[in-house]
Amino acid sequence: MSQRDPDPSGGVRLHVVTGKGGTGKTTAAAALALALAADGGRVLLVEVEGRQGIAELFGRPPLPYEERKVAEARGGGEVFALAVDAEAALLEYLELFYGMRRAGQVLTRFGAVDFATTIAPGVRDVLLTGKAVEAVRRRRGGRRPLGPAADEPHVYRAVVVDAPPTGRIAQFLNVNAEVAGLARIGPVRTQADKVMDTIRSARTAVHFVTLLEEMPAQETADGVAEIVRAGMNPGRLIVNMVREPLFPPEVLAGAEHGEVDVEALTQGLKAAQVDHPSETADGLAREVAAHARRVRAEATVRARLDGLGLPMLDLPYLGEGIDTAALYRLADRLAEQGVDR
Structure with a gap:
């Protein structure tokens, strides 16, 4: 530089x-x-x-x-x-x-x-x-x-x-x-x-x-x-x-490897009287896992950018x-x- x-x-x-x-x-x-x-x-x-x-x-x-x-x-x-x-x-x-x-x-x-x-x-x-x-x-x-x-x-x-x-x-x-x-x-x-x-x-x-x-x-x-x-x-x-990530790091780390408590999601959806709670819980679990993978990929890219040695500004x-x-x-x-x- x-x-x-x-x-x-x-x-x-x-x-x-x-x-x-x-x-x-x-x-x-x-x-x-x-x-x-x-x-x-x-x-x-x-x-x-x-x-x-x-x-x-x-x-x-x-x-x-x-x-x-x-x-x-x-x-x-x-x-x-x-x-x-x-x-x-x-x-x-x-x-x-x-x-x-x-x-x-x-x-x-x-x-x-x-x-x-x-x-x-x-x-x-x-x-x-x-x-x-x-x-x-x-x-x-x-x-x-x-x-x-x-x-x-x-x-x-x-x-x-x-x-x-x-x-x-x-x-x-x-x-x-x-x-x-x-x-x-x-x-x-x-x-x-x-x-x-x-x-x-x-x-x-x-x-x-x-x-x-x-x-x-x-x-x-x-x-x-x-x-x-x-x-x-x-x-x-x-x-x-x-x-910004939607969940704390420990939740994202588990979700990335498929460790989402689908049963707890299902019970929560039932309590909220959501239709088809089991199917909805499965869909939510997949979305949380996809979100976790995206957060990890973005962190990898940010590390590469940081390696350029230039100050970074974030826009939401x-x-x-x-x-x-x-x-x-x-x-x-x-x-x-x-x-x-």
């Missing part, structure tokens, strides 16, 4: 959240943004995959390429959201650094931008990650090429990126390598170098959302190794959809589904576990 000196400007400010499909990556990123914005902070939540998952979570219409407030955090904080579009980011880039927005619009009209980002996906990733890095660096003095004074406060306390899945995260973030064969010099390479300066610094951490299941855990381990090899900083493991399984109220519950859970501000 990479070891870096603490960042004197205030620690991690770019939180990249990745995870295997189905692990709840977007939900975890939104909850993290709410937790980081607590007590008066302002946080930007960035989506780069074009799925509009953030808008759906917060009950908002599809997000444009514009930073919009989507939620208030505990203690008066604010969460803004942005759905980054490669084409819009390129037009902004051309206008900001070259005053060429009209030329960019002409390129768009002829499909040149779409063509370029399709045949050279590394350029697309430079634009997407570059927008997030720009938001991290932005200060309240304005968005000028030379930038405001270094002592002016940042616009955002932190930026949280709902990033691509674990299998693509190292490639997505390692934009410098992606463009090396395309642009060894020039503005695209210069932009890539600036992006990598931030991504490889102590200001950035890559968090992995996972489940207590074999396949997500293995992909998480592989992703952490890739990030480390690329010289980036893995942050925390966010273990999602955690379910919410059987009623995810809505805005549930996001606040998850954010509170992250805050209780000491998520970094």
Whole structure:
């Protein structure tokens, strides 16, 4: 694991959240943004995959390429959201650094931008990650090429990126390598170098959302190794959809080996006047045994994850589904576990 000196400007400010499909990556990123914005902070939540998952979570219409407030955090904080579009980011880039927005619009009209980002996906990733890095660096003095004074406060306390899945995260973030064969010099390479300066610094951490299941855990381990090899900083493991055991350890240990007192269950069901108590007791015994086996399997996976040497945060399984109220519950859970501000 990479070891870096603490960042004197205030620690991690770019939180990249990745995870295997189905692990709840977007939900975890939104909850993290709410937790980081607590007590008066302002946080930007960035989506780069074009799925509009953030808008759906917060009950908002599809997000444009514009930073919009989507939620208030505990203690008066604010969460803004942005759905980054490669084409819009390129037009902004051309206008900001070259005053060429009209030329960019002409390129768009002829499909040149779409063509370029399709045949050279590394350029697309430079634009997407570059927008997030720009938001991290932005200060309240304005968005000028030379930038405001270094002592002016940042616009955002932190930026949280709902990033691509674990299998693509190292490639997505390692934009410098992606463009090396395309642009060894020039503005695209210069932009890539600036992006990598931030991504490889102590200001950035890559968090992995996972489940207590074999396949997500293995992909998480592989992703952490890739990030480390690329010289980036893995942050925390966010273990999602955690379910607490329903019985004490001694009961689970016996149930796993079929040691369930079916007769006692039957008598209890009879006393409760449940129909077909014997058949119901047999079914319950099988369910208790299955539950015990699941608890043991999850404990094995957790031990493997613990072996990665990264701090872990747990998010509970919410059987009623995810809505805005549930996001606040998850954010509170992250805050209780000491998520970094």
